[in-house]
Amino acid sequence: MPTKPLDSILDRDLSIAEAQDILLTATPLMRELVNNGTNVFGRCAQSPSGGADVDLAPMALYRHVLEMTDAVEVLTANCCAAPALPIVRSSFEGLLSLDYIFESDADYEKRSLSWLAEYNRSRIAFYMSLLPDSDRGKQFRAAIAKDKSVNDLLSFPTEDVQTAIDNLERLMNKDHFRDIQTEFERLGKRVPWHGLFGGPPNTQQLANHVGRDAQYDFLYRVWSRVAHARDFSAFLTPVSKTEAGLARIRNPEPIRDVTVFASTFMLDATRKVLLRFRPEEAFKDYYLSEVQSLFDELKG
Numbered sequence: 001m002p003t004k005p006l007d008s009i010l011d012r013d014l015s016i017a018e019a020q021d022i023l024l025t026a027t028p029l030m031r032e033l034v035n036n037g038t039n040v041f042g043r044c045a046q047s048p049s050g051g052a053d054v055d056l057a058p059m060a061l062y063r064h065v066l067e068m069t070d071a072v073e074v075l076t077a078n079c080c081a082a083p084a085l086p087i088v089r090s091s092f093e094g095l096l097s098l099d100y101i102f103e104s105d106a107d108y109e110k111r112s113l114s115w116l117a118e119y120n121r122s123r124i125a126f127y128m129s130l131l132p133d134s135d136r137g138k139q140f141r142a143a144i145a146k147d148k149s150v151n152d153l154l155s156f157p158t159e160d161v162q163t164a165i166d167n168l169e170r171l172m173n174k175d176h177f178r179d180i181q182t183e184f185e186r187l188g189k190r191v192p193w194h195g196l197f198g199g200p201p202n203t204q205q206l207a208n209h210v211g212r213d214a215q216y217d218f219l220y221r222v223w224s225r226v227a228h229a230r231d232f233s234a235f236l237t238p239v240s241k242t243e244a245g246l247a248r249i250r251n252p253e254p255i256r257d258v259t260v261f262a263s264t265f266m267l268d269a270t271r272k273v274l275l276r277f278r279p280e281e282a283f284k285d286y287y288l289s290e291v292q293s294l295f296d297e298l299k300g
Contacts, residue, residue, distance in 0.1 A: 004205070005018055008246070008248070009246065009248055009249055010248065010249045010250065011250075012078070012079070012153070012250060013247065015079035015248070015250035015251070015252055016078065016079045018079075018252045019076075019079050019252035019255055022252070022255050022256050022259070022298070023076070023077060023079075023295055025297045026073075026076060026173070026256070026259040027073060027076070027077050027254060027300045028294060029071055029259070029263055029291070029294040029295060029298055030069060030070075030072065030073035030076075030259060030262065030263060030266075032290055032291065032294070033069060033266045033270070033291070034066060034069055034070045034073060034265065034266070035265060036146055036286065036290070037065075037066040037069070037269075037270055038066065039064075039272060040062075040270055040273065040278075041059070041062060041063060041066060041273075043092055043277075043278055043281075044059065044062070044273050044274070044276075044277035045059055047277040047278055048277075049276055050108065051109065051176065052061075052111065052176060053113060053116060053174075053176065054108070054109050054112050054113060054114070054176075055277075055286050056095075056116055057101060057111075057112040057113070057115035057116045058098060058101055058102070058112060058273060058276065059092045059273075060138050061097050061098050061101070061115075061269075062094075062269055062270075062273045064090070064091075064094040064099065065091050065094040065095060065098075065265060065266060065269040066269075067294075068087050068088070068090050068091035068094065068262075069091060069262050069263075069265070069266040070075075070296075071084070072084045072087050072088060072258065072259065072262040073259075073262075075087070076255050076258060076259055079250040079251075079255070080250055080252075081250075081251065081252065081253070081254040081255045081258045082226065082234055082251065082254060084258050084262070085222075085223045085226045085227070085254070085258065086223060086226055086227035087262075088223060088258055088261050088262050089220060089226075090223065091228055091262060091265045091266070092215065092219075092223075092261075092265055093203065093221060094265075094269070095212060095265045095268055095269055096203070096206050096207055096212065097115060097194070097274050098269055098273070099210035099211075099212070099272070100151070100194050100199070100200075100206060100209065100210055100277075101115065102272050102276055104211065107117055108178075110179070110180070110197065111193075111194070111199075113176060113177060113180055114180050114183075114193040114194070114196050115193045116176055117172065117181065117184070117191035117193065118132070118192065119181045120168050120171060120172055121172070121184065123164075124165055124168050124169065124170055126173075127161050127164050127168075128165065129164045130156050130161045131158060131161055131162070131165075132158070147183035173291055180196065183196045183197060184196065192206075194206050196260075199263070203216070203220075204216055207220070221263065234247055234251065235247060254280075256298065256300070259298060260298060260299055263295060263298070267287070267291070267295075270283070271283055
């Protein structure tokens with residue numbers, strides 16, 4: 001017979017019922033933002049604003065924010081607010097990158113290509129670890145041998161892996177990546193893409209640079225505690241003035257804040273990509289007709 005949950009710890013139906021007042025607003029709002037985002041993504045993808053490979057990074061980042069927002073809607077609709085926090089954090093990181101890439105027309109191409117170059121370099125490093133005769137491959141297999149849970153790894157055809165590496169290296173050898181490759185090599189250490197060419201070397205300084213200091217200090221740090229399994233606040237709940245009990249899973253209390261921030265980041269990202277790729281579109285009209293009333297109601 002299937003195991004039933006301990007109701008005092010997990011009562012799915014009760015949690016969703018307790019959250020209905022918020023979900024009746026939050027769920028349609030987030031679905032609207034995601035639905036609209038899919039159309040914005042499609043239109044912007046057909047409206048290039050730069051040269052070869054230049055627009056790939058912001059489109060990938062916008063898609064990331066879009067997908068994270070969709071995931072937050074699915075989780076919060078089922079009253080899973082706390083597990084949605086790392087996803088909101090990830091959406092925030094995508095927005096920080098969009099902020100930085102779009103900050104300056106003069107730096108747009110270099111920053112966008114830097115993001116893509118970091119990704120390509122990481123993929124090359126990953127594929128190299130799949131080549132058994134490479135230094136990375138030998139280190140990787142030594143790590144697998146010592147891992148207490150993973151004792152084996154599916155092998156990949158060496159020819160296919162080498163072809164993937166060759167394709168990426170061919171891309172990175174193109175002229176428009178030359179200065180970026182030189183900068184990575186000049187720094188000679190692991191550096192995030194936004195730290196190239198004198199840029200902010202870490203996420204906190206990136207947030208400060210793009211004017212999101214408070215969001216980083218008061219929100220991102222809290223979300224990070226959840227993401228890194230260092231948060232104790234959700235473990236206990238007040239029972240009386242002097243007593244505390246074990247908190248239920250699927251606590252509906254954080255849903256409003258989680259969905260407000262997720263919606264805010266989605267709106268910001270949509271505004272930014274439209275301003276870059278489709279400046280003729282009247283985003284304000286869409287916001288007033290389809291979003292404002294729901295958003296104002298959600299914020300209370």
